[in-house]
Amino acid sequence: MLSSGVKIDSTLLRPQSSSSSETSAPMSSSSDSNDAEDMADLGTCAPVENPISRGDSTSWKFSFNTANTAGIGSKDILKSKFFWNFGVEAIPSKESAVGKLNTSAVTYVMSGVENASVEFFLNGKLWKKQCAPLQVNGSPITGCKCTSSAATVDVAKGGVATWSVTGCSSEEAIASYSWTGISGDGESASYTFSEKGMTVKPGVTVANDDKSVDVVECDEVMSYDSSSPDYAIAEPLDHVDLPAGLSVVMMGGSGDLSMCQIECTAQELLTISLGTGDTLISNYVVLGLIDVEGCKGPLEITLSAPATCTASWSKD
Known part of the structure; x- marks a missing residue:
């Protein structure tokens, strides 16, 4: 029931020019x-x-x-x-x-x-x-996830990032996928980065035959340029100052390595997530051995706070 003072108009008429109010x-x-x-x-x-x-x-x-x-x-x-x-x-x-x-x-x-x-x-x-x-x-759509193939892409190698939608469940058939911010075809989409330092976080609207929609946020992807890196550790024990968040550091190791070690120092509790899949947590200073491939070429380093980082590696 409507509240006092509100009425339902079955027919609304045009305003009368002679009205005084x-x-x-x-x-x-x-x-x-x-x-x-x-x-x-x-x-x-x-x-x-x-x-x-x-x-x-x-x-x-x-x-x-x-x-x-x-x-x-x-x-x-x-x-x-x-x-x-x-x-x-x-x-x-x-x-x-x-x-x-x-x-x-x-x-x-x-x-x-x-x-x-x-x-x-x-x-x-x-x-x-x-x-x-x-x-x-109407009939709900649940479980949709939109993931990228990688967290970063290299502009020097084409700069193409891809996303895909998986896990959607609905009693009615999925009818369409509408992508926002990038070009998509059905469950998949792609974007070509033109320069380093760009970030793209697309979205996709999934619809079913019952006119229901689910708006899904996708993973964010950042671009870098291995031919022109912002950060580099060219030699063992070189230092680099990195901001909080994701950075791509060009590592100077090559060949058959027997050891790769990362050390970062911050002014607060620090967590490091690496593109190798390793996660290091400590107070102020983080020191840990990681996969040897992490000391070769571009390494994704995500910091919870600004830190000064160095690396060391050795060959067999």
């Missing part, structure tokens, strides 16, 4: 108000809960922009009568009330994308705002 002037539905002026920067309109499941409810909210260029103030908005249109599949389908920036609960019984709009009559104009869409999910 703009705040109470009846209005047309969104489908008939072709002469309505878009609210431009008066504010934004969106569902409060998004997405929702079929049969569930959400409310809609108009967020007023006090710095709008139309010169309309908060008091004007609160005196205006809002006319909300939630779509024919919604229960209720319409609602109106003075100063109604937040609607009552609206229930959606069909899955898919639902749209709503809001209108009000003020300063001799009919203002209209199309709201951000609402996603109503």
Whole structure:
């Protein structure tokens, strides 16, 4: 049941030119108000809960922009009568009330994308705002993961990174994969880095035949250039200052190595994750033996804090 002071309009009429009060002037539905002026920067309109499941409810909210260029103030908005249109599949389908920036609960019984709009009559104009869409999910999609083939790619070797979506489960057939930020074909996507120091973290929207979607975040990938490294330990016991986060260090070891050792010193508790799969944890100073391949060529080093690092290696 709607709260006091709110009514459901079965028919919304156009504003009457002879009306003495703009705040109470009846209005047309969104489908008939072709002469309505878009609210431009008066504010934004969106569902409060998004997405929702079929049969569930959400409310809609108009967020007023006090710095709008139309010169309309908060008091004007609160005196205006809002006319909300939630779509024919919604229960209720319409609602109106003075100063109604937040609607009552609206229930959606069909899955898919639902749209709503809001209108009000003020300063001799009919203002209209199309709201951000609402996603109503039917049969759920669960378990999706989007992983990259590697955390870094070398621009000097083509710079191509790839991602794939796995693990999706749904009672209805998976219908599509829509990639954001990169080019994709079905469950897989790729991106070619043009320079070092770039990071890409794409997303993918998985949809099924019941009009449900699952928005999945993918692994982040960083590019480096082995022909022009930012950091290098060319000889054993060389030192390099590294920032917190992921860095790629060109290591100078070669041939058959019998030992590879990494040492890093920080001003706080330090954790090091290496591209070899090794993880080293200690207070202030981390010293550990790692896979000998880590001392050859590019080595991914992820630090929890800035540190000064060195390496040593020896041959058989």
